[in-house]
Amino acid sequence: MPGACARTVFRCFRSLERLGDRITGAAGPFFVALAVILLSIGIVCFFDIEQPALRWPWLTTSVCVLLALNTLGHYFWACTIPPGFVEDPPRQGGSGWMWARKRRAVRNRALTGVRWSEDVTVSKASVGKCRKCLKPRPERTHHCRICNRCVLKYDHHCPVPGVNQCVGLHNERHFILFMAYLVIASFCYVLFGWHQFLEAIGYYHQPTWPYRVPTLAFVLTYILAGVLSLAVAVMCSWHVWSVAKGETSVEAYDHEHYRKIAEGRGETFVNSYDLGKRKNLELFFNVGSDGYPFYTLLFPFRIDPYTDGWSWARREGYERHRGVREGDELTDEEDS
Ligand SMILES: [Zn+2]
Numbered sequence: 001m002p003g004a005c006a007r008t009v010f011r012c013f014r015s016l017e018r019l020g021d022r023i024t025g026a027a028g029p030f031f032v033a034l035a036v037i038l039l040s041i042g043i044v045c046f047f048d049i050e051q052p053a054l055r056w057p058w059l060t061t062s063v064c065v066l067l068a069l070n071t072l073g074h075y076f077w078a079c080t081i082p083p084g085f086v087e088d089p090p091r092q093g094g095s096g097w098m099w100a101r102k103r104r105a106v107r108n109r110a111l112t113g114v115r116w117s118e119d120v121t122v123s124k125a126s127v128g129k130c131r132k133c134l135k136p137r138p139e140r141t142h143h144c145r146i147c148n149r150c151v152l153k154y155d156h157h158c159p160v161p162g163v164n165q166c167v168g169l170h171n172e173r174h175f176i177l178f179m180a181y182l183v184i185a186s187f188c189y190v191l192f193g194w195h196q197f198l199e200a201i202g203y204y205h206q207p208t209w210p211y212r213v214p215t216l217a218f219v220l221t222y223i224l225a226g227v228l229s230l231a232v233a234v235m236c237s238w239h240v241w242s243v244a245k246g247e248t249s250v251e252a253y254d255h256e257h258y259r260k261i262a263e264g265r266g267e268t269f270v271n272s273y274d275l276g277k278r279k280n281l282e283l284f285f286n287v288g289s290d291g292y293p294f295y296t297l298l299f300p301f302r303i304d305p306y307t308d309g310w311s312w313a314r315r316e317g318y319e320r321h322r323g324v325r326e327g328d329e330l331t332d333e334e335d336s
């Protein structure tokens with residue numbers, strides 16, 4: 001009975017989430033236009049008002065340009081790189097200037113879609129069948145009801161602000177880096193502009209506003225950047241925390257459900273994808289001892305994920321989650 005009750009609560013929660021999806025989905029194009037307009041005004045304000053007053057202009061301006069490039073670059077990748085669908089052929093990494101360079105050792109290793117690492121066990125995913133599109137699909141894949149396709153390592157379908165596609169295996173890294181850089185950039189905008197902000201609202205009794213950009217535009221973008229840096233920081237932290245625990249957004253809910261079932265039986269649930277916080281983060285961003293160099297996190301480079309979505313790195317000694325029995329698994333039917 002407690003299991004059935006948990007499922008009902010779970011279903012209610014999903015319906016609420018779906019309603020939210022629909023509302024934000026309808027407002028999508030409006031948000032994109034608004035985001036682009038505000039971002040442009042923000043950049044013009046920054047270079048007209050804040051940048052000329054910066055100390056050590058060579059250093060600070062370069063850092064600010066890098067922040068802007070990363071924010072826009074990762075936003076562009078998150079919107080344009082398909083998340084990865086089950087029917088896609090394995091992707092080959094590109095070699096242009098947009099792609100990060102691999103370490104020599106990693107580059108020369110024999111690869112068959114999956115990078116078999118030295119200190120991590122990567123094993124083949126169990127393959128099931130989607131009841132909606134009837135295609136074979138590996139574990140961690142979910143059917144997106146908006147795209148109506150099965151997405152590898154499905155995290156969520158993101159209708160705002162303009163990503164307007166699923167976040168999954170191939171674009172999740174860019175999605176999180178976009179949020180992180182947006183938070184840092186808005187925070188810097190607020191930090192470096194507080195003096196001019198006080199000037200704009202008349203705090204200093206100055207007769208004139210010495211900049212070309214209207215006061216209203218600056219005040220508006222300044223307040224917005226303040227709100228944005230806080231709101232997105234909360235979202236971003238939640239996502240990074242999930243990544244550190246080795247979970248996607250869907251799995252975060254599913255695992256909560258499994259944890260309760262296992263507890264009811266006096267067992268402990270163990271997530272087999274959880275290799276420890278540091279290793280989980282390294283695998284997600286594909287950096288570290290057997291990935292790309294750490295500096296790749298500072299540039300808007302494209303990087304392939306460590307797996308093709310048909311194999312997963314697992315905790316030593318775990319081929320599947322502990323505490324989950326046959327029949328306990330939540331399916332997409334329950335999700336929708
Ligand atoms: Zn499907």
Ligand SMILES: [Zn+2]
Nearest residue numbers: 144147157166
């Ligand atoms: Zn989708």
